[in-house]
Amino acid sequence: MEIIHLSAECYPVAKVGGLADVVGSLPKYQQKLGHHIKVVMPMHQTSFLFQHQWDTVYQNSIPFFNREVNFTVIKEQKNILGFELHCIQVEGFFDRTNVYGYEDDSDRYLVFQLSFLKWLSTWKNNPDIIHVHDYHTGLIPFLIRNCYEYTSLVNIKTVLTIHNAQYQGWMPLTKSDAFPPWEKWNKGLLEWDYQLNPLACAVKCADRVTTVSPSYMQELFSKANGIEYLISSEKQKCSGIINGIDYAVWNPAIDPLIQFNFDENNFEKGKELNKKYLCNEFGFEEKLPLFIFIGRLVGEKSADLLPEALRIAFEKYPAQFNFLMLGNGNPAIEKELMGIKEHSFDYYHSKLEYNEQLSHQMYAGADFLLMPSRVEPCGLNQMYALRYQTIPIVRSTGGLKDTVVDFGEKNGYGICFNEASVHDIVYSIGRAIDLYHDSSKVNILRKKMITINNSWEKSANDYLLLYKTIS
Ligand code: ADP
Secondary structure: OEEEEEOOOEOOOEOOOHHHHHHHHHHHHHHHOOOEEEEEEEOOOOHHHHHOOEEEEEEEEEEEOOEEEEEEEEEEOOOOOOOEEEEEEEOOOOOOOOOOOOOOHHHHHHHHHHHHHHHHOOOOOOOOEEEEEOHHHOOHHHHHHHEHHHHHHOOOEEEEEEOOOOOOOOEOHHHHHHOOOEOHHHHHHOEEOOEEOHHHHHHHHOOEEEEOOHHHHHHHHHOOOOOHHHHHHOHHHEEEOOOOEOOOOOOOOOOOOOOOOOOOOOHHHHHHHHHHHHHHHHOOOOOOOEEEEEOOEOHHHOHHHHHHHHHHHHHHOOOOOEEEEEOOEOHHHHHHHHHHHHHOOOOEEEEOOOOHHHHHHHHHHOOEEEEOOOOOOOOOHHHHHHHOOOEEEEEOOHHHHHHOOEOOOOOOOEEEEOOOOHHHHHHHHHHHHHHHOOHHHHHHHHHHHHHOOOEHHHHHHHHHHHHHOOO
């Protein structure tokens, strides 16, 4: 099959969160299974662009409101990511460094999709599947079925994967004036709550809808930021496929971003040396359990609960644990997190930045990873932690529920709690501290983690089986 993944992010080209990790790895595994895979994304001005060689494969322009916008499609020459990578540069819209966060984001992703379709409609042979990821590319299933200019594309099957239903890309309905002439009586397909809602539109128009874990799919039927009714009414075409992680990138035995590589034969020593390195870096006492948090500082991740929870935990368990925080996001939360340092100087440190290298070292050197998320469609951090034998402490929701079993349960290896609350976080930190002092138990849990397989092989195949049901 020929499959095109369309996405705003793809690791290592441009990454904001888990979407990039998925689009950087799933296609590679699908290609390995013998299929022909392309990833098409906007050409963000990241270092990847300047460090690699590109061929120009297509140039043209599209009308966009009152002007003509030029675009260029380029292809990375050597397929170094394990699949064909195409980027679309759209003059005036993507000559910027960040993936999102601009006032004209709606226009940016709209011109990206229109440019892509202009290019695709010149191909000799159509691909079998267009797989769109999140709202940024969610108008594609509608556009190919409803714009007269794209009639050659009308039979291509489409799959939408929802990585996060919180973000839907709402925009005024007048933005549809930028589409090439289309079947206006199908206007209702674009609309949700009197707005143009690209995610809702994709749920209505795609041939299949998936999300990134079975539990999150169940949650979406009753809670999906206003489109739960729509998703449940499209239930028959929806399924949850858990994400895998890229075992080639996230492998403690060869990971170049960690100080001491280790495998199942020397993990005790490996964890110890990596922890020692981290503790030296941040001035922590290495005999104490080291907890980490890595992620966007937003409400979905319960980052707003962390300042209070940590303050109480440091009072309740004084000089009994260290906490290292890596993340950025909401400025008010960042400020509060900085404040913790004043009270718990020797035991707490926060790096309020995005730092890929440090994140790997943290997974390798920590004892516990905290993920108290309110919403977690799949969550990758807990899977990286398991791969580096760091015990995940998670709120049982979405993908966290599907991938972490409490050590009190049969075959368990993590710490789970039910409520995204200060109380549950503090209580779980207490459980973790007790567990840490039972080193033989910790060793048993780490050995169990080694046997867990969260690689992409199975899930990549599940997607292919899904494509076959529609192609
Ligand atoms: P989301 O996509 O909701 O942000 P995921 O758990 O699916 O959450 O993926 C988060 C990814 O982003 C992981 O690879 C994690 O290690 C990485 N990450 C998040 N914040 C940072 C940061 N500040 N520095 C380095 N990596 C980060």
